[in-house]
Amino acid sequence: MTKGPNTRLADLFGLTGWSKGELARRVNRQAAAMGHPQLATDTSRVRRWIDRGETPRDPVPKVLATLFTERLGRVVTIEDLGFGRSGPVGRRQPDHGLSWASERTAAVLTEFTGMDLMLNRRGLVGAGAALTAGPVLDGALRDWLRNDSPTPPGPSRTDGPTITDPVSSDRYEAAPVGSQEIDALERSVEVFRAWDAARGGGLQRKAVVGQLNEVGGMLAYRHPPHIQRRLWGVAANLAVLAGWMSHDVGLEPTAQKYFVIAAHAAREGGDRPRAGEALSRAARQMVHLGRPDDALDLMKLARSGCGDEALPRTRAMLHTIEAWAQASMGRAQAMRRTLGEAEELFVSDRDDVPPPSWMQMFDEADLHGMQALAYRTLAEHDPSAARIAERHAKKALKLREDGRERSKIFDYISLASACFIADDPEQADRYARLALVSIGSTSSHRTWDRLREMYRLTGRYAGYSRVEDLREEIEFALPTAPRSSRDGASLPMPRWGGNAMV
Secondary structure (H helix, E strand, O other): OOOOOOHHHHHHHHHHOOOHHHHHHHHHHHHHHOOOOOOOOOHHHHHHHHHHOOOOOOOHHHHHHHHHHHHHOOOOOOOOOOOOOOOOOOOOOOOOOOOOOHHHHHHHHHHHHHHHHHHHHHOOOOOOOOOOOHHHHHHHHHHHHHOOOOOOOOOOOOOOOEEOOOOOOOOOOOOOOOHHHHHHHHHHHHHHHHHHHHHOOOOOHHHHHHHHHHHHHHOOEEOOHHHHHHHHHHHHHHHHHHHHHHHHOOOHHHHHHHHHHHHHHHHHOOOHHHHHHHHHHHHHHHHHOOOHHHHHHHHHHHHHHHOOOOOHHHHHHHHHHHHHHHHHOOOHHHHHHHHHHHHHHHHHOOOOOOOOHHHOOOOHHHHHHHHHHHHHHHOOOOHHHHHHHHHHHHHHHHHOOOOOHHHHHHHHHHHHHHHHHOOOHHHHHHHHHHHHHHHOOOOOHHHHHHHHHHHHHHHHHOOOHHHHHHHHHHHHHOOOOOOOOOOOOOOOOOOOOOOOOO
16 A cells, blocks of 8 residues: 655655656765665666655665755755655645654754755755745644643753764764853854844854754753753754844745744743744744735744743734734734834833843844834835834934944835835935945845835936936945846845844
8 A cells, every 4th residue: 555646755856857767876876975885776766755655764865855955956854855754754744844743853953954054065055945834834833832842851960961863874973061061152142143133144154054053963962951951042042043144145945944943942942932033033034025914824823832931022022023014914003003012012121030142132223123114114005104114213223232234224224215205315315325335244135135125216216316326326236236227127126124133
């Protein structure tokens, strides 16, 4: 009795352009290169994997993942191919590879980062996969996130670390870690976070992914519970950073997977608010890409996942993201109500409980920056909102601290865009030029996306000499903008981008 075709493998196989015989030959060559010269795959075996849903023995799934990753220029994991780690998974599963048992979290983390690093090393960084829709993520993760994180049996605080099943065949030989090593890892997260806020995600993404990969190896050991929880926290923070940096440079499916990995890691460490915040990043990504309905689905999941443990400031941040999604859909009343709740939550935070490290970036400046973004987005539907966006953007800029250069660029672009919508081209020109002064020093593609969107708004003022000059400067600043474009029609036009909070 057969299981039926492996539709995941069939879909990816169709994208490669290979024949079944060619795939078999490539499997044999790759396996030999990975230290398995005895492997002998033929066309009939490939046909059984695809058409009958048979699961090949190790190391074939890992070999296939490597081959498909190289061929497609994006990370392809064993789960993406329809092969489960604890038994065959021939048919397409409803979780789309996004939900997994707790014991597999470190394995998925290590495999995914390893494949991502391979793409970086070989210059094959692509984004050919499709983003999973918000409702699918919601359905796959809702029950999992609501339940209490399982606490696997482990040694007592006085016991030494023990090794669990290896997470992959090429896992480096990680050593057990103690409190001092965790301290150093947590400091490295702060360094990466500050660098991203100042310069964008492109320059340090590979380093963050590499650090996360090593942490995955450390998690193969069963440390004392207090060490294991902190290590999961480091993994969650690094995964969020890897996702945010990937989003910042346009690797959207990769970013989404990192956000989901971060949610899993946070839950393993018992930090439900962190898991919810990780999913809120996926929601912001959806709004940036013009899918606010999916973003709202994800925000419901993020809020429910946080439970009652989230501090008022964390809940305020979640509300601002929801308000931005509502603004994208033209829901003015709902947006204003949600932003009002965000303000109330923010001021109700008495700072009697120190915020976690991952929330320290969300300060009053970010609150105003998100309000400016929401009102500026609403102004596309209701131009009267533009003046309110201006006020919030100016407050954000006044409050911005040094080292938040990307945030300042976003604020200036929000301010200039609001001025263009409010029919004030002279002020818009001024603020747009302030954004252009430092935009070249960042590696953030999102700043370029936002600049392209502002460029669109300049079209109605093309007869003004200063705006004409500004348009030329924008065209010159955009890495892929055609120099001859005068009306913006030929410039790629992504939907309105997100704020710079990390």
